[in-house]
Amino acid sequence: MDEKDKAVQYSSGMVGLRERKKQRTRQALIEAALRLFSEKGFEETTLAEIAAAADVSTRTFFSYFASKEDVVFHDSAERLDRAVAVLAGRQPGDTVAGLLLRLVDESLRWATSEENITFEDARLRLRLVLGEPALQARALQVLFDDQLRLAKALHEAFPERLTPVDAAAAVGAMAGAVKAAIVANLDEERSLQEIYETGRRAAEVALSGVRSLDDAKTPAG
Amino acid sequence: MDEKDKAVQYSSGMVGLRERKKQRTRQALIEAALRLFSEKGFEETTLAEIAAAADVSTRTFFSYFASKEDVVFHDSAERLDRAVAVLAGRQPGDTVAGLLLRLVDESLRWATSEENITFEDARLRLRLVLGEPALQARALQVLFDDQLRLAKALHEAFPERLTPVDAAAAVGAMAGAVKAAIVANLDEERSLQEIYETGRRAAEVALSGVRSLDDAKTPAG
DNA sequence: TGCAAAATTTCAATGGATGAAAAAGATAAG
DNA sequence: CTTATCTTTTTCATCCATTGAAATTTTGCA
Numbered sequence: 001m002d003e004k005d006k007a008v009q010y011s012s013g014m015v016g017l018r019e020r021k022k023q024r025t026r027q028a029l030i031e032a033a034l035r036l037f038s039e040k041g042f043e044e045t046t047l048a049e050i051a052a053a054a055d056v057s058t059r060t061f062f063s064y065f066a067s068k069e070d071v072v073f074h075d076s077a078e079r080l081d082r083a084v085a086v087l088a089g090r091q092p093g094d095t096v097a098g099l100l101l102r103l104v105d106e107s108l109r110w111a112t113s114e115e116n117i118t119f120e121d122a123r124l125r126l127r128l129v130l131g132e133p134a135l136q137a138r139a140l141q142v143l144f145d146d147q148l149r150l151a152k153a154l155h156e157a158f159p160e161r162l163t164p165v166d167a168a169a170a171v172g173a174m175a176g177a178v179k180a181a182i183v184a185n186l187d188e189e190r191s192l193q194e195i196y197e198t199g200r201r202a203a204e205v206a207l208s209g210v211r212s213l214d215d216a217k218t219p220a221g
Numbered sequence: 222m223d224e225k226d227k228a229v230q231y232s233s234g235m236v237g238l239r240e241r242k243k244q245r246t247r248q249a250l251i252e253a254a255l256r257l258f259s260e261k262g263f264e265e266t267t268l269a270e271i272a273a274a275a276d277v278s279t280r281t282f283f284s285y286f287a288s289k290e291d292v293v294f295h296d297s298a299e300r301l302d303r304a305v306a307v308l309a310g311r312q313p314g315d316t317v318a319g320l321l322l323r324l325v326d327e328s329l330r331w332a333t334s335e336e337n338i339t340f341e342d343a344r345l346r347l348r349l350v351l352g353e354p355a356l357q358a359r360a361l362q363v364l365f366d367d368q369l370r371l372a373k374a375l376h377e378a379f380p381e382r383l384t385p386v387d388a389a390a391a392v393g394a395m396a397g398a399v400k401a402a403i404v405a406n407l408d409e410e411r412s413l414q415e416i417y418e419t420g421r422r423a424a425e426v427a428l429s430g431v432r433s434l435d436d437a438k439t440p441a442g
Numbered sequence: 443t444g445c446a447a448a449a450t451t452t453c454a455a456t457g458g459a460t461g462a463a464a465a466a467g468a469t470a471a472g
Numbered sequence: 473c474t475t476a477t478c479t480t481t482t483t484c485a486t487c488c489a490t491t492g493a494a495a496t497t498t499t500g501c502a
Contacts, residue, residue, distance in 0.1 A: 237469080239467085239468055239469080242467090242468090267456090267457065267458085268457075268458065268459090269457085280459095280460090283458095288459080289459095
């Protein structure tokens with residue numbers, strides 16, 4: 001799977017029979033794996049079972065995904081591309097904080113929108129990921145890699161205002177706050193709206209600073 | 222290894238021969254593993270080799286560490302305990318921002334102090350961790366778990382001022398900023414002092430908010 | 443149709459991780 | 473010192489993810 005394939009991975013138009021077949025196989029693997037994971041659990045599902053359910057050999061699995069964990073994050077590249085696009089679309093009047101807040105808004109909205117997957121599916125996947133240490137580790141790694149690229153994109157959006165390190169710190173603070181808040185909120189049953197609000201409030205804390213938490217009236221809103 | 226053992230893991234006083242022998246074995250495993258990792262690389266070193274170098278059976282390794290990666294993070298429990306202690310030692314006049322800044326200061330100082338390990342050793346370990354995907358993943362997981370406990374400790378330090386979610390966001394922003402900044406800074410050769418400064422500046426960004434980056438003169442300093 | 447490229451399968455091997463039972467070592471009591 | 477007991481280590485057997493290489497099949501194209 002070279003760069004060209006990766007770039008076109010989630011675009012709609014595919015040409016030859018060969019490519020269409022590959023996409024079908026990929027989709028079959030994803031669906032088989034996610035179904036089995038939710039039915040029997042991640043650890044309990046073997047690659048042999050996934051491959052069998054998708055009608056390919058076990059070896060073939062690894063020409064589509066680098067590891068058992070990676071199937072779960074099959075759409076992470078698309079998500080990152082969208083996020084980078086938000087930063088790249090910076091307008092002349094934009095502030096760093098405003099642009100980052102737009103990033104969080106769009107990401108949260110898309111992550112929980114119907115166009116993408118059902119909210120129930122999203123919640124299921126979140127539980128799956130947080131419940132399995134191996135998946136949790138992989139998720140954190142994906143997030144970490146994404147942050148590197150977002151920091152680079154933010155620096156490029158404000159080349160004169162932000163040093164690379166400041167950009168990294170800003171992205172890190174934003175992502176760290178949102179992630180921590182969402183996870184902290186996951187114990188109880190929450191509605192889509194509530195989780196969205198939690199993430200947004202965390203973004204505000206990161207934007208306006210922890211110091212705002214020390215003020216009597218929070219100027220964050 | 223039950224709770225009592227874990228609690229006393231890094232305290233000085235051990236009684237019986239049995240315990241002393243266990244500590245010696247643990248230490249032998251750590252030293253053998255770290256030496257082999259830096260000599261031949263992480264992937265290239267097998268558990269069989271580590272066990273042989275420490276004069277135990279391969280199986281015994283797993284009664285000391287849950288995985289090959291875990292040896293590298295043998296002191297993470299102690300580090301976390303120190304960090305939690307800082308938060309627990311909150312004084313009446315402390316602000317959230319002030320307490321968190323003290324946390325970063327003490328953590329950075331201790332992580333790079335001679336009492337702990339040589340700075341060269343610390344840098345070697347950092348390179349090792351960032352270079353090996355498996356170790357990077359484990360590091361992020363450890364950091365993530367630590368953040369959960371720190372968020373809890375911060376909430377307990379300011380039970381009336383911070384909701385659990387706000388505490389999580391604050392800790393997440395702080396940790397995210399510091400981590401991102403340090404990693405972003407690691408490409409070039411940096412002195413101890415420079416890395417320390419980078420982390421502290423990132424903490425200031427998280428504390429005072431990304432909005433401060435939008436101001437002409439940064440009020441962060 | 444037949445050749446070249448790409449994808450899949452088959453086969454074999456490595457190495458991390460785990461469970462269970464046997465063996466060896468340490469502790470405490472008599 | 474010796475025995476009964478508890479802990480730790482070893483031995484043995486096994487599972488499964490992952491990888492490399494060679495053989496085979498499928499697809500694209502002349």
